[in-house]
Amino acid sequence: MKYFLILLLVIIIFIISMILGSSNNQIVTFNYLITKDDYPISTLLAMFFAIGFILGIFIIGIFYIKALILLSNIKRKIKHLRK
Numbered sequence: 001m002k003y004f005l006i007l008l009l010v011i012i013i014f015i016i017s018m019i020l021g022s023s024n025n026q027i028v029t030f031n032y033l034i035t036k037d038d039y040p041i042s043t044l045l046a047m048f049f050a051i052g053f054i055l056g057i058f059i060i061g062i063f064y065i066k067a068l069i070l071l072s073n074i075k076r077k078i079k080h081l082r083k
Helices: 003-024 041-082
Strands: 027-032 036-040
Touching: 003 041, 027 041, 036 041
Parallel strands: none
Antiparallel strands: 027 036
16 A cells, blocks of 8 residues: 555656646757757656656665565574574
8 A cells, every 4th residue: 555655646746747847838958968959848857757766666676676685594594593
């Protein structure tokens, strides 16, 4: 239930950012290291939100896998000590 509420909050934030971005159709120049392109603010807002969300999920996944490995090592040690 907790994860569902977090996912719902993320979806609501994404929808609000899309609504705010779509009401502002101003074109901005986005300067990369090598080139620059013109994008609407709504596209940049959605793109950076998606990149941040994916990066956050990736980082959380790394820590989750690390915790699972640590937990399995501790369980193995406990099992060994009980013998």
